Amino acid sequence: MLERLGSQFETASAGYAGAHGIERDADWFILKIQEQLGELTQVWNKLSGRGRRHGKSTEELTALMADETADLLGHVLLFAHHHKLDLPAAIERKWRFQATL
Template sequence: MLADLMQKFEKASASYAASNSIERDPDWFMLKLQEEVGEVTQAWNRLTARGRARGKTPEEMKQDLSDEVADLLGHVLLLAHHNQLDLIGSIERKWRFDPAAID
């Protein structure tokens, strides 16, 4: 399940990078992850009235937060995929459950 999700994000990211002439060198994966953390923070700040709403409704701001969290998840998975990290093993060690056993 997680490996399939990583592959789907990898395919989408590689396609986007190719069509926009973006070089995804080893640093790119970490830098994009950091960029997305900042965007999640900005969306959170807007939603919680710590930043300018920019004319958006609370529902739109919540959607923005959801979109940015999705980007963050994607970039976490891309970083793990690119570096051949064993996320399943790490989840089992750190979170003490088997992600494959999720209903």
């Protein structure tokens, strides 16, 4: 299931990159994870009172936090897909359960 989800993110990402002239080299995949984690952290800081909300409500920020979490998940899966990592096997080794979505 994770492989299929990774492939879906790959299709979407490759299409976006092609349309906007973005080069997705090996560094791009890890740098995007860092970027998305930063964006998620920024939203969390606003929700937890450590940053300015710029007029956004708790509901708006919570929705934005979900969006940024989805972006982070997508980029983790893109990284794994690009490097041909076996995430289900790694989850079983590290977390001691079989991942089923």
